[in-house]
Amino acid sequence: MTDADPIKTPLTLDDGVDFAIIEHLFFAYRDFTADPDAILDEYGFGRAHHRVLHFVNRLPGLTVAELLEVLRITKQSLARVLKQLIDDGYIVQVPGPRDRRQRELYPTQKGRDLALALALPQSRRIRAALEEAEPGDSAAVERFLRAMVNPELRAQMDKLPNGRSK
Template identity: 75%
Template structure:
């Protein structure tokens, strides 16, 4: 029994099947290469992608608490603990007890951590700039709008909280210290 269910299908799935395969695959390949740049740098530090994400958001939202970071990364505290501990022990991130709530640990980058975040972001930014160069000047807004629409609506407020985004340019956080 079940004989025909084991039959090989020899025709490819195409756009004719009502699915946008071009953009699905383009998105897959683009992201694969987008992450390959920092991955190479991380190797030289003995770090992985998990470290990258932590260093990135600690630099973009200095003073965020452990709970807030977990919420952005959508991982468990045990997963975070592993990489965060290493980053703290090696002096890339420091914890400061919260002033209002002393149970909280506010996370800040050190200068070492800031340098690492910049080094990891640089090739990604370069790759994006190169891709934008191939477009019209005002197409940047199109890309931004598209990517934002791809994000789950209920998670978009998180994006707007980050400094220097489309809305909410700076707030008070960017006094050059």
């Protein structure tokens, strides 16, 4: 057999990987993002816009540097998305009170309304999924998802208001 020969058998648990959980995450993510994607498309926005809107609404006053750290993207990637959200009136940028070079980000009412419109179908999907689960599974799901985040980055989740995961 050469590297170019087709392999006609699927990968399985015998290969040392739990493919079922991986596939559940793939499908869950696909469907979790589908409703917001449809809404974003109406505005000419994408998932990057959604992430920026989400965190600016969850942490008003977040600096650009802090947002870059949370999203783990480059300044160049953020610049285009942030400019569009600012130009279209979803986010405002103000100089920091201590350091005028720092830029703090705040949602406008328009940005708050869009963030809620994007989060509501996701919240409904989560609520419906948890209703199908056993009582008490919600905490287990939160612990599981938290454990999926790199340990050194979990502190970022703790900064979110009303966070239940600790």
